[in-house]
Amino acid sequence: MAKLTIDGIEVEVPNGSSVIQAAEAAGIEIPRFCYHERLSVAGNCRMCLVEIEKMPPKPVASCGMPVADGMVVHTDTEMVRKGRRGVMEFLLINHPLDCPICDQGGECDLQDEAVSYGRDASRYAEQKRAVSQPDWGPLVKTTMTRCIHCTRCVRFTTEVAGVAEIGGTYRGENTQISTYVEKALSSELSGNIIDLCPVGALTSKPYAFTARPWELRKTDSVDVLDALGTNIRVDARGAEVLRILPRLNDEVNEEWLGDKSRFAVDGLKRRRLDRPWLRENGKLRAASWEEAFAAIASRIKAAAPEKIGAIAGDLCDAESMLALKECLTALGSANLDCRQDGAVFDASRRAFYLFNTTIAGIEEADALLIIGGNPRHEAPVLNARIRKRWLAGGFAAGLVGEAGELTYPVERLGAGPEALRALADGTHPFAEVLKAAQRPMIILGAAALARPDGAALHAAAWKLAAQYNALRADWHGFNVLHHAAARVGGLDLGFLPGAGGKSTTAMLNGGVDVLWLLGADELDIKAIGANTFVIYQGHHGDAGAARADVILPGAAYTEKHGTYVNTEGRVQQGFAAVLPPGDAREDWTIIRALSAYLGHALPYDTLEQLRTHLAASYPVFGQPFARLAGNDATAPAGDGAALAAAPLKPVYANYYQTDVISRASPTMAACVAAHSPAQAEAAE
Amino acid sequence: MNTQPEPQSFAFDEIAEPLVAAAIGKYPAGKQMSAVKTLLDIAQRQMGRTTGSAWLPRAAMDSVAKRLGVPPIRVYEIATFYTMFNTKPVGKYHLQVCTTTPCWLRGSDDIVAACKHATGIEHFGASSADGVFTLTEVECLGACVNAPILQVNDDYYEDLDAARTEALLQDLKAGKPQPPAGSLGGRASSAPASGQTTLLPASGSAE
Ligand code: SF4
Ligand code: FES
Numbered sequence: 001m002a003k004l005t006i007d008g009i010e011v012e013v014p015n016g017s018s019v020i021q022a023a024e025a026a027g028i029e030i031p032r033f034c035y036h037e038r039l040s041v042a043g044n045c046r047m048c049l050v051e052i053e054k055m056p057p058k059p060v061a062s063c064g065m066p067v068a069d070g071m072v073v074h075t076d077t078e079m080v081r082k083g084r085r086g087v088m089e090f091l092l093i094n095h096p097l098d099c100p101i102c103d104q105g106g107e108c109d110l111q112d113e114a115v116s117y118g119r120d121a122s123r124y125a126e127q128k129r130a131v132s133q134p135d136w137g138p139l140v141k142t143t144m145t146r147c148i149h150c151t152r153c154v155r156f157t158t159e160v161a162g163v164a165e166i167g168g169t170y171r172g173e174n175t176q177i178s179t180y181v182e183k184a185l186s187s188e189l190s191g192n193i194i195d196l197c198p199v200g201a202l203t204s205k206p207y208a209f210t211a212r213p214w215e216l217r218k219t220d221s222v223d224v225l226d227a228l229g230t231n232i233r234v235d236a237r238g239a240e241v242l243r244i245l246p247r248l249n250d251e252v253n254e255e256w257l258g259d260k261s262r263f264a265v266d267g268l269k270r271r272r273l274d275r276p277w278l279r280e281n282g283k284l285r286a287a288s289w290e291e292a293f294a295a296i297a298s299r300i301k302a303a304a305p306e307k308i309g310a311i312a313g314d315l316c317d318a319e320s321m322l323a324l325k326e327c328l329t330a331l332g333s334a335n336l337d338c339r340q341d342g343a344v345f346d347a348s349r350r351a352f353y354l355f356n357t358t359i360a361g362i363e364e365a366d367a368l369l370i371i372g373g374n375p376r377h378e379a380p381v382l383n384a385r386i387r388k389r390w391l392a393g394g395f396a397a398g399l400v401g402e403a404g405e406l407t408y409p410v411e412r413l414g415a416g417p418e419a420l421r422a423l424a425d426g427t428h429p430f431a432e433v434l435k436a437a438q439r440p441m442i443i444l445g446a447a448a449l450a451r452p453d454g455a456a457l458h459a460a461a462w463k464l465a466a467q468y469n470a471l472r473a474d475w476h477g478f479n480v481l482h483h484a485a486a487r488v489g490g491l492d493l494g495f496l497p498g499a500g501g502k503s504t505t506a507m508l509n510g511g512v513d514v515l516w517l518l519g520a521d522e523l524d525i526k527a528i529g530a531n532t533f534v535i536y537q538g539h540h541g542d543a544g545a546a547r548a549d550v551i552l553p554g555a556a557y558t559e560k561h562g563t564y565v566n567t568e569g570r571v572q573q574g575f576a577a578v579l580p581p582g583d584a585r586e587d588w589t590i591i592r593a594l595s596a597y598l599g600h601a602l603p604y605d606t607l608e609q610l611r612t613h614l615a616a617s618y619p620v621f622g623q624p625f626a627r628l629a630g631n632d633a634t635a636p637a638g639d640g641a642a643l644a645a646a647p648l649k650p651v652y653a654n655y656y657q658t659d660v661i662s663r664a665s666p667t668m669a670a671c672v673a674a675h676s677p678a679q680a681e682a683a684e
Numbered sequence: 685m686n687t688q689p690e691p692q693s694f695a696f697d698e699i700a701e702p703l704v705a706a707a708i709g710k711y712p713a714g715k716q717m718s719a720v721k722t723l724l725d726i727a728q729r730q731m732g733r734t735t736g737s738a739w740l741p742r743a744a745m746d747s748v749a750k751r752l753g754v755p756p757i758r759v760y761e762i763a764t765f766y767t768m769f770n771t772k773p774v775g776k777y778h779l780q781v782c783t784t785t786p787c788w789l790r791g792s793d794d795i796v797a798a799c800k801h802a803t804g805i806e807h808f809g810a811s812s813a814d815g816v817f818t819l820t821e822v823e824c825l826g827a828c829v830n831a832p833i834l835q836v837n838d839d840y841y842e843d844l845d846a847a848r849t850e851a852l853l854q855d856l857k858a859g860k861p862q863p864p865a866g867s868l869g870g871r872a873s874s875a876p877a878s879g880q881t882t883l884l885p886a887s888g889s890a891e
């Protein structure tokens with residue numbers, strides 16, 4: 001530790017910290033453009049100048065200056081102010097004065113700092129340089145004339161995203177931040193460079209010229225387009241969600257957000273179910289809530305309880321799943337499943353289906369075995385965490401399955417389960433890596449669980465974890481990587497077949513007479529029995545709604561208060577940013593109203609009552625997050641030897657369109673067109 | 685030549701291969717990227733040798749990146765940074781005129797004018813109609829003692845004036861080989877232009 005004095009405040013910071021970090025610790029803000037705590041230090045903008053006593057009498061860039069014991073730093077002397085003013089003047093020489101038409105306006109670091117350090121008029125009479133505006137694809141809009149060459153975008157894509165495509169080309173006056181060969185950025189995290197860019201050089205293309213930051217209503221929420229539970233801020237104006245930005249949470253997403261989660265917002269405005277619909281003579285017609293409820297009631301009353309079933313989809317909040325579960329229970333049915341992918345596995349203990357190592361825990365691991373998932377597509381932010389771990393060194397990763405390119409080196413161990421066998425009997429060379437590791441972790445992709453031999457893979461993966469000493473009191477190395485935001489919540493509150501109840505597969509093909517799909521679109525809709533009466537409750541007119549006999553319009557995640565449990569078992573709540581469109585309602589209230597209509601009124605009238613009930617029935621919903629210890633090695637049911645031979649395929653062939661919201665999003669469609677034209681054509 | 689199309693592929697040929705291997709071999713494992721400039725130079729010379737235009741098409745930069753195991757953008761950054769690498773096709777003779785102050789004081793404007801006159805090139809960065817010459821303006825070539833300087837491909841021609849430049853370029857245009865590099869004013873190295881001023885034969889020395 002080093003003790004230093006900054007503006008008269010004494011602070012103690014670890015050796016190797018920089019002066020800017022020490023100032024932060026002392027609560028003193030130093031202006032900066034290029035420095036970013038999650039990126040390497042570039043030291044090229046020179047805005048962070050400070051004065052340090054007993055050093056050569058000139059200003060020092062605080063981001064690149066390591067602290068030393070006894071240092072005396074001044075951040076607000078005449079020399080510092082003059083230095084920063086000079087830097088600002090140079091930066092503005094070539095920076096256009098186009099703030100009125102720049103989307104960064106109002107949230108621009110350069111604008112803000114110019115207030116403190118800018119001159120009121122320019123002394124520069126010469127021509128400003130102009131730079132062409134390359135096309136970086138459908139997400140990031142470039143206005144490179146505004147670029148101040150801080151290289152944050154270069155460092156982010158190279159270091160964090162692991163897809164090095166942007167660089168500093170040419171030099172001096174001609175320097176250009178560019179891809180050189182014009183192309184759409186291919187990282188799933190590319191949107192983060194918009195947040196990082198301190199000026200308006202990189203802005204959001206879909207959001208261009210839409211709003212000013214001060215017009216927006218900001219609501220804290222949780223992302224549901226993957227199972228990471230990324231903390232987000234939903235920015236809305238009036239009834240419209242205009243953009244989504246990440247919020248800081250070091251435990252989960254640090255400050256990153258996946259492109260789908262950020263840019264699929266325009267899908268929230270399209271193909272919405274904004275009123276109930278009823279199928280009459282084979283055609284859907286608009287209906288009133290009363291008509292819809294009456295139709296449902298008559299069918300439910302006519303059906304035997306064991307012929308009524310419900311399947312919860314991937315985007316559901318815990319509240320609505322609980323309400324639906326209790327509604328069905330009241331009707332006498334145990335046919336419930338929150339695994340619309342048809343997965344059947346032992347969910348009797350939380351450790352069997354959580355990402356037990358935790359996302360932050362990845363940084364402690366020293367070996368990783370991925371089985372059948374593609375973290376880059378299923379959870380890009382988590383994938384960045386793995387890359388961060390790899391960059392730190394002393395880390396080896398192996399992959400069983402057919403995932404495409406990841407952003408760190410992985411040893412490809414084989415496409416199918418035979419590689420697991422070889423790992424189990426130690427004949428595979430990677431077994432040595434796992435054996436030598438102190439903190440090995442295994443990630444089982446949720447897609448593996450959805451295979452016919454899912455339970456066997458589940459058991460085999462757990463067994464490997466036990467065998468390679470990944471299940472210990474101080475380390476839990478068994479992880480399931482879910483891709484559905486609702487999944488862990490559903491499993492936690494037992495949205496699963498009860499005694500004698502039917503699973504998803506059993507409910508299809510005429511297994512039930514009345515099937516309630518709570519936002520479930522990702523199942524084999526064609527397999528639903530021809531005579532099954534389908535209630536679709538959800539927010540988008542997608543596969544489920546097309547098959548429905550009754551449509552109950554629900555709320556999307558930005559339109560309801562909801563509780564979600566992420567893949568590591570973290571319970572988080574999001575707030576409603578806007579109201580659901582038209583006649584649509586928050587989902588639990590629909591179920592509550594219908595339960596009363598059916599004569600089995602659920603025992604809660606407010607969200608608070610429902611949440612209290614939720615936490616009382618399932619304590620995990622009321623407890624703070626804690627990592628599970630791995631010392632209970634009781635294995636999940638399943639015959640680890642009954643593995644099929646088929647290769648392990650990742651869930652998504654296409655990262656950009658995976659759910660009803662992203663499928664409705666024109667921006668996501670543009671991404672597909674930019675990245676895999678073949679796929680876009682096939683979809684048309 | 686300026687009209688040369690962007691080649692679709694590039695591979696080091698049998699002359700370049702041993703040089704590439706030797707360049708990479710100079711650096712410890714994991715630090716192959718250190719050889720990037722050497723490889724780019726080898727590639728550029730190979731282009732000159734095989735196509736008559738010493739430049740770096742994208743395919744060549746990509747194959748350098750592949751060889752070094754780095755993302756292509758890292759190579760593009762380097763190739764665009766250094767003016768010695770041509771990212772656009774150049775003529776058989778790449779004329780680089782120094783116009784920095786010492787050369788300028790010694791008449792570089794005349795050299796530029798002579799280059800334009802002899803080749804028909806109208807502005808810096810352009811090539812002659814026959815594709816033989818490309819004219820580039822450069823900063824100090826580090827040979828100010830013999831200013832003004834014109835660099836033709838790898839060779840410096842010094843002590844130039846308009847007539848000497850014109851004659852040199854006409855010869856090249858006529859297909860004559862490049863004369864030996866150095867002063868075209870007849871002096872050896874950087875000896876005084878007006879003849880020796882020191883170490884003269886002894887005269888009137890002490891008895
Ligand atoms: S585009 Fe933005 S982030 Fe990238 S170097 Fe320029 S100013 Fe920095
Ligand atoms: S923040 Fe220190 S030089 Fe840019």
Ligand code: FES
Nearest residue numbers: 782787824825827
């Ligand atoms: S100024 Fe021309 S060589 Fe130095």
